[in-house]
Amino acid sequence: xxxxxxxxxxxxxLRRALSERTGAVLVAEPGAGKTTRVPLALLExxxxxxxxxxxxxxxxxxxxxxxxxxxxxxxxKVGETVGYRVRLDTQVSAKTRVEVITEGILTRMLQDDPSxxxxxxxxxxxxxxxxxxxxxxxxxxxxxQAVLRDDLRILVMSATLEAGPVSGMLGGAPIVESRxxxxxxxxxxxxxxxxxxxxxxxxxxxxxxxxxxxxxxxxFLPGAGEIRRVQEALTEALRAQSLExxxxxxxxxxxxxxQAQDAAIAPSGNGSRKVVLATAIAETxxxxxxxxxxxxxxxxxxxxxxxxxxxxxLETMPVSRSSADQRRGRAGRLxxxxxxxxxxxxxxxxxxxxxxxxxxxxxxxxxxLELAVWGAEAAALxxxxxxxxPALNQAADLLKQLGALTAAGxxxxxxxxxxxxxxxxxxxxxxxxxAPLGLGQTACQxxxxxxxxxxxxxxxxxxxxxxxxxxxxxxxIQAEGGGKQRLAGRVAQAQVDAAAxxxxxxxxxxxxxxxxxxxxxxxxxxxxxxxxxxxxxDEAQAxxxxxxxxxxxxxxxxxxxxxxLLRSGRGAAFSQAAAANSPLAQAPYLVALHLxxxxxxxxxxxxxxxxxxxxxxxxxxxxxxxxxxxxxxxTKSVRARExxxxxxxxxxxxxxxxxxxGEVLRALLQGIAQEGLALLPWTKHARQLQARLQFMHGHWxxxxxxxxxxxxxxxxxxxxxxxxxxxxxxxxQKLNVSAVLESMLPWDMxxxxxxxxxxxxxVPSGSxxxxxxxxxxxxxxxxxxxxxxxxxxxxHVAMGKVPLTLHLLSPAQRPVQVTQDLASFWKTTYFDVxxxxxxxxxxxxxxxxxxxxxxxxxxxxxx
Numbered sequence: 001x002x003x004x005x006x007x008x009x010x011x012x013x014l015r016r017a018l019s020e021r022t023g024a025v026l027v028a029e030p031g032a033g034k035t036t037r038v039p040l041a042l043l044e045x046x047x048x049x050x051x052x053x054x055x056x057x058x059x060x061x062x063x064x065x066x067x068x069x070x071x072x073x074x075x076x077k078v079g080e081t082v083g084y085r086v087r088l089d090t091q092v093s094a095k096t097r098v099e100v101i102t103e104g105i106l107t108r109m110l111q112d113d114p115s116x117x118x119x120x121x122x123x124x125x126x127x128x129x130x131x132x133x134x135x136x137x138x139x140x141x142x143x144x145q146a147v148l149r150d151d152l153r154i155l156v157m158s159a160t161l162e163a164g165p166v167s168g169m170l171g172g173a174p175i176v177e178s179r180x181x182x183x184x185x186x187x188x189x190x191x192x193x194x195x196x197x198x199x200x201x202x203x204x205x206x207x208x209x210x211x212x213x214x215x216x217x218x219x220f221l222p223g224a225g226e227i228r229r230v231q232e233a234l235t236e237a238l239r240a241q242s243l244e245x246x247x248x249x250x251x252x253x254x255x256x257x258x259q260a261q262d263a264a265i266a267p268s269g270n271g272s273r274k275v276v277l278a279t280a281i282a283e284t285x286x287x288x289x290x291x292x293x294x295x296x297x298x299x300x301x302x303x304x305x306x307x308x309x310x311x312x313x314l315e316t317m318p319v320s321r322s323s324a325d326q327r328r329g330r331a332g333r334l335x336x337x338x339x340x341x342x343x344x345x346x347x348x349x350x351x352x353x354x355x356x357x358x359x360x361x362x363x364x365x366x367x368x369l370e371l372a373v374w375g376a377e378a379a380a381l382x383x384x385x386x387x388x389x390p391a392l393n394q395a396a397d398l399l400k401q402l403g404a405l406t407a408a409g410x411x412x413x414x415x416x417x418x419x420x421x422x423x424x425x426x427x428x429x430x431x432x433x434x435a436p437l438g439l440g441q442t443a444c445q446x447x448x449x450x451x452x453x454x455x456x457x458x459x460x461x462x463x464x465x466x467x468x469x470x471x472x473x474x475x476x477i478q479a480e481g482g483g484k485q486r487l488a489g490r491v492a493q494a495q496v497d498a499a500a501x502x503x504x505x506x507x508x509x510x511x512x513x514x515x516x517x518x519x520x521x522x523x524x525x526x527x528x529x530x531x532x533x534x535x536x537x538d539e540a541q542a543x544x545x546x547x548x549x550x551x552x553x554x555x556x557x558x559x560x561x562x563x564x565l566l567r568s569g570r571g572a573a574f575s576q577a578a579a580a581n582s583p584l585a586q587a588p589y590l591v592a593l594h595l596x597x598x599x600x601x602x603x604x605x606x607x608x609x610x611x612x613x614x615x616x617x618x619x620x621x622x623x624x625x626x627x628x629x630x631x632x633x634x635t636k637s638v639r640a641r642e643x644x645x646x647x648x649x650x651x652x653x654x655x656x657x658x659x660x661x662g663e664v665l666r667a668l669l670q671g672i673a674q675e676g677l678a679l680l681p682w683t684k685h686a687r688q689l690q691a692r693l694q695f696m697h698g699h700w701x702x703x704x705x706x707x708x709x710x711x712x713x714x715x716x717x718x719x720x721x722x723x724x725x726x727x728x729x730x731x732x733q734k735l736n737v738s739a740v741l742e743s744m745l746p747w748d749m750x751x752x753x754x755x756x757x758x759x760x761x762x763v764p765s766g767s768x769x770x771x772x773x774x775x776x777x778x779x780x781x782x783x784x785x786x787x788x789x790x791x792x793x794x795x796h797v798a799m800g801k802v803p804l805t806l807h808l809l810s811p812a813q814r815p816v817q818v819t820q821d822l823a824s825f826w827k828t829t830y831f832d833v834x835x836x837x838x839x840x841x842x843x844x845x846x847x848x849x850x851x852x853x854x855x856x857x858x859x860x861x862x863x
Contacts, residue, residue, distance in 0.1 A: 005033030010178040011041045018121075019047055020152050022145065023170030026157040035062075035125055036069045036158050036380075039082075039098045047153070051120030053098045056106055058131050059254065059281050061084040061261045066125075067091070067100040087422065087512045089258065103133030104422060105514070110140045111373050111419065115148040123156060128158040128322070129356035130385070136367055137568040139381040140374060160322045160354075169382050185294075189345045195834030198226060198297060199233035205295050205340050206275055207237050210247065213338055215292025216274040218282060220327050222316050224253045224301040224453055227277045234275065244790060245272075253280040255452065255503055280323070282330065294331040294339040296349075296394045302356075305363045305391060306597050308580060312363045313597045318374060320355045322347075331636040357385045364388075365425050367397035369404055372411040373419045401622070402429040403553045416745040419513055423447065430550035431515050439519035441508075441544050442539075448507035450593065451551070454606075455500045467574065468584050469547060469593060469608035470540045474776045476501060543804060544610040545618060547591040552622070554592045555615065556607075563601055566592065567647035571601035603683075612651055618853060619646060627656055627661040636679070637728035638667040651765045664727050673734075679729055691773035692757040693741065697777045699798050704744050711738050718744050756798050764790045764855035771797070771804065777818075782807040784847060785816060785833070789853035794822040811841050811859075826850050 003482035007028055017024040028034040039053050059096050067084035076083055083092035084100040092099055100404040101109075110116065122141050127134055138156070145152045154173075156166050163175045194201055203218055209217060221227050231249050239243050252264035265282075267289035268274035271684035276288055279299050289369075300319050305312045318328070324341070331337025341348070364387055371378055378387050382784040399405040403423055404415030418428040427447040434443035449455070454467050455472055479501045512518060546700035548555055556564040556572055562585065563573040572592050579585040585611035616623070628641040629796075640659035693706035704710075704718075711718065722740045726732060742750060757779075760768045777799060781804040790853055794803045808817040819825045830850055838846045845860040847853035854861040 005037055006031070007127075007178050008038045010176050011037070012151075014038065014155075014176045015042065017174040017176055018155065021043065021171075021173055022150065022152065023154045023167075023173035024156075025161075025163045025167050025173055025175045026155060026160065026429050027161060027163050027175065028157065029182065030159050030326060031828060032178045032180050033065050034178065036073065037388050037615045038157065039100075039123060040070055040073065040154070043081075045099055048120040049152075050097075050677070051118055051125065052096070052107070052118055053121045054106065054116075054118055054123055054135065055098065056121040056137060056425065057102050058103060058126050058129050058134065059101055060089075060258075061252075061254075061265070061281060063100045064262075065265065070098065072102075088514075094394060095521070100133075103131055103137055104597050107133055107135040107140070107370055108420075108422060109850050110137065110144060111152070112372065114140075114144050114374075116141075116144060116152060121153040124154070124156045124157065127156050128161040128402040130355070130359070132358040132362050132367060133750055135357065135359050135384060138169070139383055143376070144381050149698050154601075159326065160581050161221070165384055170382060171549050177253055179366075182329055183334075183336045185328050185336070186334040186338045187328060187347065188338070188340045190341070190343060191281050193344060193347075194342070198299075199229040199805065202230045202295060202297065203233040203237040204779060205342065206234055206239060207243075208384050209293050209295065209338070209340060210243065211275065213293050215337070216268055216276065216288070216289060216290040217293040217295060218276045218278055219295045219297070219332050220278055220280070220282070220299050221278060221300040223314075224251075224255060225677075226297070227251050227279070227297075239554065248272055248274045248457075250274055250276045252276050252282055254279070254281055255500075257503070259508070279317075288330070291333070292337045293331055296325055296327045296339065296341050296345045298324065302358075302361060304361050313595075315752055317407055318343075318351055319348075321351045321354060322832045324348075324351065341345070353740060359385050359387050362391075363424075364395040365398050369399055369415060369419050369425050371414060372399070372405060372409070386499055398553060399425060402426070404429070423511070423514075424451075426550040427451070427511075430546050431511065431760055433549045435515070435517075437542075437545075438545060440515065441512060441540055443513070443515055443549075444508045444511035445476060446473065446543060447511055447550070448504040449473065451506050451507065452500050453497075454741075455497045455504070460842065466584075467578050467604055468582060468604055469591075470543060472606075475541075477506060479505075491662070502838075540608075541591075541611065543613065544591060544608040545614055547593055547608045547620070548610055549616070550594050551591055552619070553647075554595070555610070555619075555646065555649065558586075558588050558590075558652075563649060564590070564592065564604070567649055569648040574602040574603050574604050578604070588612065588738045589615065615646060615651060622646060625650070627663060629656070629667045631667050631674060633671075633674065635728075636671070636675070637730075638664050638671065640664060640667075661725065665720060665724055668723060668727055669720060672715055672719070673712055677711060679732060680737050681733045682737055683736055686741065688759060688770070688773065689738050689741050691776065692753060692759070693744070694796070695757050695776040695779060696753060696772045698763055699801065704751070706741070718790060758797065761795055761804070761808070763787045765857045767857055774778075778805045780805045780807055782809060782815075784809045784813070784857075785837070786811070787824070787855050788856055789847060789850050789855040791855070792823060792826070792851055794820055810837060811844055 010426060011235065011792060014026060026034060028036065039055050042048065042053065043692065057066060063084050063086050067082050069077050070082040071078045071080065071517050076082070078084065079091040080095055082098045082100070083096040085092060085100045085105045105465065114762055124134055124138055130507045134278065141154055141539060145154060154170060156170070167173045167175050169624060184527060202221070206219065219230065221230060224269050231251060234249055238247055243493040250264040263275050265288045274290065276282070276291070280290065298319055300323065301316050302316050303312050304315045330341040332337050367387060374592065378392060395404060396409060399415065400407060402418070404412060404418050404425055406412055414432070417432060418425050421428040427450070431443040431447060433441065434440050449472055454465065455475060475496055480497070496518055553566070553568045555567045558564055562579060563571055566572055572595055574585045584590065589612055590609045592604045592607045594606035595604055624645045626643040626645060628643055633637045640656035641656055642652065642656040643650055692707045693704055697705050706739060719740060723732065723744070745753065757770065757773065761781055762768050763783055767787055768784070769781055769783050781795065783806065786806045788808070794806060796803050805821045806819050806822060807815050808819070810816050816837065817829060834846045837844070843859055845856060
């Protein structure tokens with residue numbers, strides 16, 4: 001006979017709700033029994049019609065535990081009526097009706113079959129944890145229900161959730177509430193802030209609690225590193241208290257093997273007591289038999305993604321009040337308990353009420369890829385919390401760099417392949433790219449290494465951990481019994497986490513199975529390996545190349561001051577210690593895999609050097625070749641540089657061997673526009689021609705405007721064809737500017753120019769005198785007075801419309817009179833001028849009647 005649980009009281013209401021509607025929300029406090037009772041209670045409902053139930057659990061350990069518990073309740077083994085599917089571990093059969101799955105598995109199932117054929121009910125358990133895949137899975141399931149499966153039931157279950165918004169997403173679904181079964185928990189706070197190291201505080205509190213209370217303990221810590229340090233400190237403390245062997249310490253966190261996780265939640269036996277050191281993995285779902293005491297550090301570690309930088313960092317922060325209450329509730333599941341909170345009551349009042357949905361702080365590249373596979377924009381789906389647009393845009397940019405999306409944002413076949421693997425797009429892309437190079441196994445090892453916490457232990461007396469990826473890979477290879485010892489000294493000095501290496505080995509093998517590395521159809525064959533060995537020359541270069549495949553946005557170039565510029569445009573730098581002690585800090589190019597995203601320049605925590613030649617070989621498609629062709633005012637010439645850019649990085653900047661002639665011409669014209677027309681080799685004749693053209697333009701507007709300003713504005717039209725192939729001021733000196741200006745005119749205008757704006761005028765003395773058109777309104781003829789004797793009227797140009805302005809000169813070429821009315825001058829002013837000139841130039845010829853006198857270029861007329 002089954003033990004009565006609080007959830008049993010509301011099961012009829014839940015059955016009724018799901019028989020009448022296709023959605024429901026169940027709010028049940030911890031300990032109510034919802035996880036293990038509800039699926040079995042609904043298994044024979046008429047509306048289910050023999051179809052399967054899929055129940056989502058946020059964590060693998062909870063999924064396996066729930067499936068095992070339900071199978072035992074039926075007197076069966078896991079994989080019969082009740083089974084589970086978690087990443088790389090499946091226990092189901094043809095007769096399985098209830099499948100407990102993790103959230104990523106549901107996403108994959110929906111992508112493969114959006115109608116979820118054969119599934120009658122989807123249960124989202126512990127939805128209050130708000131994992132990214134849970135939010136995505138619910139959004140996809142609601143759309144599937146609306147478009148393809150109006151009979152599909154969706155049940156959202158939670159311990160601490162505002163049910164109204166979820167009910168609204170499900171079309172106003174009924175809300176069923178159940179009170180949990182919890183015993184009183186005596187809660188202790190610190191009386192004042194304790195600044196001792198975390199492991200010291202925890203070890204001290206555990207020893208105190210062991211002496212005061214009965215039962216097993218659960219200690220909540222932010223991460224695996226803290227668990228390891230507390231385990232070491234606690235082992236010493238137990239030895240000092242002569243408790244060694246009577247108290248078992250059991251770590252419990254996500255990276256542990258399933259066997260180690262199962263051992264942590266199993267009841268303690270033989271009269272010993274157990275202290276479970278757990279991360280937030282044990283907050284909900286799991287019931288650890290025998291736990292009566294909870295010690296809560298009050299800390300959790302969450303990933304924080306920055307759209308500003310495109311980087312994710314793990315941040316240790318205080319828990320929310322709801323999480324703290326969940327943790328405390330672990331002590332009151334099976335009887336009265338006690339909880340030690342390692343913070344003060346004042347600090348308790350400052351905690352936030354709830355945690356932040358993962359969707360708001362996570363790297364959204366996997367989500368963006370899943371949306372592309374689904375074929376929908378995020379805005380088209382229903383979300384309890386919509387994903388932030390900046391983070392989605394950042395994710396799309398990364399997916400484009402990985403080749404998963406086109407420039408327009410459409411899914412590519414490569415992107416579909418990455419999505420099917422279930423790995424983060426970075427790692428999936430790296431492994432896919434590695435196959436043609438014969439580096440598939442190495443890529444799987446590297447993906448597993450990067451997905452694991454650092455295998456190099458740092459702590460008191462070990463010094464700072466090296467940021468060199470090669471050190472980790474060599475440690476991994478040496479642990480496998482092979483590999484050269486390039487960094488042997490550093491490897492020997494480092495403290496290696498053997499358990500982490502074992503997990504990496506297992507994870508790598510799982511990745512190889514996913515991508516069929518080593519199978520006959522895999523391209524990672526022996527000839528390919530030999531070929532790549534010739535290309536890469538060194539195994540370490542292969543690691544760097546693979547790292548660049550996974551983190552193309554983190555390829556970085558060293559600046560003159562020792563800092564680095566990332567391909568994305570962000571800055572990065574090594575710590576002072578790393579810069580002083582690691583040759584890596586001198587690498588011209590590297591891949592910065594892990595950064596802390598703090599300040600203007602992120603600190604580089606893990607990196608690998610990479611040769612520029614490898615970037616040019618394997619990232620050529622991403623590179624932009626730019627011809628920088630511009631006028632150099634210093635050298636008065638066009639400088640042509642060829643730049644090869646990878647994002648913000650300049651891989652090459654050299655003189656262009658064959659610049660585009662059209663670009664050179666444009667730069668030369670820009671140079672002339674900047675410097676002015678004085679850059680051209682103007683002659684007196686050319687300037688006269690310019691003035692004549694402007695004179696004609698002033699009287700006939702259809703003639704070209706020849707002012708300097710106008711010519712500068714139209715350089716390409718009148719000058720461009722004549723300087724094609726030139727690139728400097730020296731080249732321009734070869735120009736015939738007069739010929740260039742004449743080319744602006746058709747043949748008939750050239751004829752008209754000679755007639756209406758002649759360059760010279762033949763005066764009565766026979767001299768050919770140049771006409772000055774520098775003032776287009778008043779063209780000037782400067783001529784000695786004696787040479788125009790006998791000329792009765794003022795000469796005109798422009799079809800007789802414009803009289804020349806006569807500058808009448810003395811024998812010494814000095815002006816004596818300016819007139820546009822020569823006839824009037826002869827009648828009136830001439831005689832006064834004659835008197836003056838005769839006095840100064842008595843030997844020259846000054847006739848009384850200039851109308852009839854003979855003009856002369858000499859002192860007196862000849863003959």
